[in-house]
Amino acid sequence: MGGSMQGHGRWVGGFWAFALLLAGAGAAPAVPLSVAPPISIGAIDGYLRFLSSDLLEGRAPATRGGELAEEYIASVFHSLGLEPGMPDGSYFQKVPITVSTLRRDSLKMQAVAGSQTLALDSPEAAIFWSNRTESHTDVDGEIVFVGYGAKAPEYRWDDFKQSVRGKVLLVLVNDPPATASEPRLFGGRAMTYYGRWVYKFQEAERQGAAGAIIVHTPERAGYPWHTVISSWSGDQRFLAPAGDAPAALPVRGWITDTAARQLLALKGLNLDTLVSQAARRDFQPVATGIRLVGSFDTDVRSIEARNVVARLSGADPRFKQQAVLFTAHHDHLGIGPAVEGDRIYNGANDNASGVADLLAMAQAAKLAPPPKRSLYFAAVTAEESGLLGSAYFAEHPSLPLDRIVANLNIDGGNLLGRTRDLVVQGENKSTLGDLLRLVAREQNLTTSPDPFPERGAFYRSDQFSLALRGVPALSVAAGTDFIGRPRGWGKAQLETYVAKRYHQPSDEYRPGLDLSGAAQLSRLVLSVGLTVANAPNLPQWKPDSEFQRSKTTQATP
Template sequence: MRRHFLPLLLLATAAPAIAQTAPVISEQTLKDVTKELSSDAFEGRAPGTAGEEKTVAYLAKRFAAAGLQPGNRGSWYQDVPLVEITAKNVSPLVFKGAGAPISLAYGPQAVIGSYRVTPHVAVKDSPVVFVGYGIVAPEKGWNDYAGVDVRGKTVLILVNDPDWQTPGLDGPFGGRAMTYYGRWTYKFEEAARQGATAAIIIHQTEPAAYGWNVVQSSWTGAQQVAATKNDGADQSAAIGWIQHDAAQKLFAGKGLDLAALTAAAGRRGFRAVALPGTTASVSFDNTIRRHMSRNVVGVLPGTTRKDEYVLYTAHWDHLGHCEAAPDGDDICNGAIDNATGTAALVALAEANRRAGPTPRSQMFLAVTGEESGLLGSAYYAANPVVPLAQTVGGVNMDALSMAGPARNVVVVGKGKSELDGYLDRALAAQGRVATAEPTPEKGFYYRSDHFSLAKRGVPMLYFDAGDDLIAGGKAAGKAAAEDYEAHRYHGPKDEYDPDWNWSGVVQDVGIYYAVGRALAEGDAWPNWVAGDEFRAIRDKSRAGGGK
């Protein structure tokens, strides 16, 4: 999704006995599925395209060959209603007031879109207000919209949380660790609740966790949104991002210091600031196409507790055709992100089938629309094939690393659930350890499909591959992550490479196997730790049905 990479990505789980015999994870399966799904023939696997049709048919075929059964009442598929919106004829984003207008070009300086399903959007002479981080958090005594009415106005918003630069994890918003309040999805949700006509995020690479190239490639072209009864009428008319240097120029032209205002916005009691005499205007047409995308669902039935399910997830989608590279290549193939994780689903299905049935059932779920905001997993969580109270827990796989074997795995959300115990035992069998994420400010916990299930109470494990590589240590791990993000993430060069080193991936997929297998063979119901944000939801769900 938009969102998320440390090229060493993996997932974690809870704690009965770990299988003593290492599984045979097929490296050939991992290679074959990744190569096929990321070939140009699949056109970047965008939902609602011919690439989707090829993808879901191929996955159903591979699931069947792996020994799975159709998981949705006799079907391999779960329909997910989406709307594809493609902005056309996008005007520059123009800020007017005293002095010369500032005109920002679509793509290089600003990206604009809409969640509204409407053929034309026009924001004209909308007063501009800087609302800091755009957060309303009553439980923290924080309200960036206090004392200001932004109905009909354009709000400019900082990315991440107010305390993201804090060295440690102490602060009103978890210090260095991003909360959901820091995610761009939340910023737009809150702006809509406040009645803003347009909501624009000011991009900075460090707090956003990716460069402008990722914003531009992800937000231009066809965009997928969840189908709603009101066609997004309750959303802001326009949403988007602008470059930080453009925002600095805008503020300076109004006698305002963006750096000083950013510092003020990081303190409790900040009040929104109107840009004197400044208005924003932008217009564009939308090409609208309603379509049914699909999650792919396969099951290995259990024996004695077949109504209890262990879940494995990965997203099959990517960006399709995107901003072209200098050589003219405009297919975002998504080999790492996330043909690798989808391939791992197939390899895990094969390994579990060979090992024989488990008391609990195992579900393998390849979801759509992750890159558009976790749409497929959110739809499944709201419309589960199996009641969530019967879902024991699971693992999510997103963007596996080709950097080679590592001494550790990096757990995203370490300490949140009892699945950590399962992970620790699986790692111990490989002589490895779990470490906390070094960049919690990037908000990876909220940027992949495990989050859709977690926020509805299902314990899900998510980890990145290790950053302490056997060959080269942490310096090599950091270099590999930075190289991927700078040169391939969400771009046309995330392509299959026949020279990749798969040994680390095979090792990590073995961890997924051990964790999932322990859950499927055990009888425990792992929970979130006491006091975790998802604990009460899980407790209520379990009290209503199951053990």
């Protein structure tokens, strides 16, 4: 596999930038860049073939197929000689999940302004649900427009200058727009954490609101309204709030731009005017005088899925209590609506490929000289349900969170051959991205920018759960510049996958896949992890990262 370095832990002369980024200001000795042993293409093929087989029925959480996948992954870890990664001596971390299903015929929701009403119980206008365990939900609260619903000290931005406790919040999707004078405000073109719907609901909870409704436009959300309907009108899976966390919002919802305009017009308010006001730092919440009144019933049940966690202990007694964490989600969508007669959503690329890479990396790590710090390998569950498995691990880590020094995630491996480039989500948020670029350079790889930064991909995969808790984290995927292929071929393949196979039964194993790119990607990720595991100092968030304020104080050995 590419790169001029041979052997493990070779000292690389001239990379003083790396020494400085890990050690901070001042002179520091050169740091060795570790190179992982070659990754077995045959091993990746075998893992991928089984995990994406029809026998596993799409690996939905807490189903027979999902449990088979969990047992298989644990068996592979055991056969490789990795220790169980949980404190109780098990490979399994049980993840309790609540499933809530709206009874569609029970939904009664309307906006009320004096004698005027606007019905909001049609999915063509609005979608409502609850992440609570109660089977019946009532709401009667004034709607307050809160702009983008962001409270971001690093941008000197606060949309909650007044109390909104007990109110129903009407909030815009995405981030406040950058300006000519502040082109990097909220990441510029790239979406930040504050632009994601999950943040807006979480902030509404912290503010003590009675509900929150996000105004949808395809351009600002990054997906059409029918995606909202398909994502939030069926089963909703969620974790119960932690003991010190605010109670979940009684009501969550999305509303179309058209319906939001009609709602505001009940009191003579104009959405365009409000959007313009919301783009300013001096914006104040706007009480509309309109009430959201309604109720709905839900069927609630509990299920239990499992993260699968293994450990390769470090060799240095001073550092082995710290760890580098590798992650990939093992779940997919299970059995669903038939497409051309096929109802099994195998998820070969998403994300049997990532787990196959994870297992092959664990296999290769056993062949490398033992690193100073420990390595943890976690195949997490329920990513497709909202990053639930990784969120639960971050809340209940198998070792103290301040001893997880970095997280490297793979969500969608490479099934198409070797590339010249990589796409790294979170590359510029921490010094971990600077390190990855140096390791990639030694393996004849470059990093390419995210082709769709406005979609906020960093916040949609499992490394986000660790970043949110202060752990420097990246997600690494193949680029589009494929060796031996004409220019544009890789991008065309990606577009075809998104259009025809993403979250479809056709995302399945095919004989003859070129897994040399999977081995290339896996070796790069493992090399980065081994380098961090041997480094004298640790990756840090950069000052302009939104995770800087939630950074944990990293423990000394």
